[in-house]
Amino acid sequence: MLRSRHYLKSNALASKMADLLPPEGGNRLSRRNFGRIQGFLNPDSFLMRSLFLIAVAGFLFLLPSSDALAQADRSELKKYPPEIPGARVEAYRKVEGRELKLWIFQGTGSPEMGAPRPAIVFFFGGGWKTGSPTQFVPQARALADRGMVACVADYRVASRDGVKPTECVADAKACVRWIRSNAVRLGVDPGRIVAAGGSAGGHLAAATAFLPGLDPDGKNSSVSSVPNALALFNPALVLAPVEGVDLTGFLADATAERLGCRPEEISPAHHIRNGGVPTLIHHGSADSTVPFASAEKFAALMKAAANRCELVCYEGQAHGFFNRPPFQESTLEKTDAFLVSLGYLPAKRHP
Numbered sequence: 001m002l003r004s005r006h007y008l009k010s011n012a013l014a015s016k017m018a019d020l021l022p023p024e025g026g027n028r029l030s031r032r033n034f035g036r037i038q039g040f041l042n043p044d045s046f047l048m049r050s051l052f053l054i055a056v057a058g059f060l061f062l063l064p065s066s067d068a069l070a071q072a073d074r075s076e077l078k079k080y081p082p083e084i085p086g087a088r089v090e091a092y093r094k095v096e097g098r099e100l101k102l103w104i105f106q107g108t109g110s111p112e113m114g115a116p117r118p119a120i121v122f123f124f125g126g127g128w129k130t131g132s133p134t135q136f137v138p139q140a141r142a143l144a145d146r147g148m149v150a151c152v153a154d155y156r157v158a159s160r161d162g163v164k165p166t167e168c169v170a171d172a173k174a175c176v177r178w179i180r181s182n183a184v185r186l187g188v189d190p191g192r193i194v195a196a197g198g199s200a201g202g203h204l205a206a207a208t209a210f211l212p213g214l215d216p217d218g219k220n221s222s223v224s225s226v227p228n229a230l231a232l233f234n235p236a237l238v239l240a241p242v243e244g245v246d247l248t249g250f251l252a253d254a255t256a257e258r259l260g261c262r263p264e265e266i267s268p269a270h271h272i273r274n275g276g277v278p279t280l281i282h283h284g285s286a287d288s289t290v291p292f293a294s295a296e297k298f299a300a301l302m303k304a305a306a307n308r309c310e311l312v313c314y315e316g317q318a319h320g321f322f323n324r325p326p327f328q329e330s331t332l333e334k335t336d337a338f339l340v341s342l343g344y345l346p347a348k349r350h351p
Contacts, residue, residue: 080160082134084152086141092153092178093171093217098161100171102178103133103152104186105144118192118344119149119179120231123172125199125320128165129158135198135323139332146336146345149188151179155204164260165200169214172204173225181223192344195227196335198322199290202235206268209277214266229342230279231335233322234287238294239267245297248288269298276307280338282331284317310338 087103094100102121120143122136133152140150155171156163176195183190195205207214209227218225238245239254240263247254254263264270279302283295295311302309312334314321322331339345 080132081154082132084134084137087137087152093174095156095171096161098156100156100175101133101154102175103137103140105140105150106187107141107144107147107150116183116189117147117149117187118194118339119151119183119186119188120194120196120339121151121153121175121179121227123153123155123175123195123197123201123204125197125201125233126157128163128168128200130160131157131201135201136196138328139196139335142332143336143339143345148339148345149186164258165203165266166214166260168200168204169207169211169266170216172208173215174217176208176227177217177221177223177225180225181221191228192342193227194229194231194339194344196231196233197235198233199319200236202232203237203239203268205230205232206235206237206279207266209279210268210271210273211266212271214261227277229277229339229344231338232279232281233331234283234290234319235281235295236290237267237281237298238269240264240270242269242297245294246291248291269294269301272298272301272305272307274305274307276302276305276309278308278338278342279310280335281309281311282314282322282334283311284314284319284321286316287319289319 081101084103087105090102090104091099092102106117120140122133122140124131124133124135126132133154136152140152144150153172153175155168155175157168158164161167172195176193179186179188179193180190182188195208197203197205205227208225209230215225238247239259241247254267256262259266281295281299283290283292285292292313299309299311312331314327317327321327336345336348340347
């Protein structure tokens with residue numbers, strides 16, 4: 001189509017120039033020069049083809065590349081602090097001059113109007129280095145619509161705050177404690193608080209349930225920072241040597257220098273005890289960042305201590321699989337069913 005339009009325009013221009021020629025037998029030089037010009041304007045001539053290609057190349061050069069568009073999309077996703085429409089924002093902790101915030105969704109679904117609701121708080125992943133509270137917004141919205149008070153939490157990370165995972169754990173514990181301390185105002189049942197998260201965020205959620213210490217705010221508070229249940233997405237649960245697990249991928253660099261304490265102190269698997277909270281784990285069998293074997297070991301230790309732990313294997317899936325369809329939906333469905341089994345949500349009505 002581009003060539004045909006170009007051909008018509010070139011011939012039209014040549015036709016108009018022909019009207020300017022002297023009559024037959026007139027100035028031979030003029031007719032010879034016109035012949036040369038007409039040859040240049042011929043769409044099949046080398047010159048016209050070259051000019052056309054140069055014009056197209058210039059146009060394409062001005063268009064943004066796919067890489068540039070992708071970088072723009074990533075830049076928007078990484079906007080910090082994030083803007084999350086439809087959520088109420090509250091600060092749950094102020095530390096070193098920084099306010100750590102919580103985005104709270106409250107739907108209109110069950111339970112009965114005015115009754116305290118179960119709550120869930122999601123901690124984002126990112127290796128304790130980066131990440132955004134927006135990661136779990138779809139899950140939070142969905143569970144709020146089902147009747148929970150659903151939150152996504154910010155916490156300090158290395159890239160923004162220069163902290164180590166020990167400080168991240170302190171933030172997560174402060175967050176759970178803040179929700180419980182403000183339960184009446186938020187309309188939350190303080191005995192039904194779920195901590196959730198993915199990867200490093202899954203580690204933080206598990207840390208609130210199992211790790212003693214690493215809780216500076218707890219020294220002056222009688223309010224517990226321990227949640228009542230866990231929903232974890234390819235979490236880092238084994239951060240120190242344990243029989244049957246090779247510390248590879250994300251876990252290979254679990255050193256005191258990196259973590260801010262001895263690895264055993266911050267490893268949830270090393271603090272499992274009887275009376276641990278009910279736990280659901282979603283994990284891909286092909287995860288090379290946090291090996292599936294580490295989730296298997298954690299589940300086995302939980303069951304050996306007579307604790308409820310459900311490990312759902314997603315065959316062939318790698319790290320972060322739950323962030324995209326169809327696994328975002330399927331992990332949410334299984335999380336919903338887990339919460340129904342705990343009595344935190346009513347069973348879904350199917351048409």
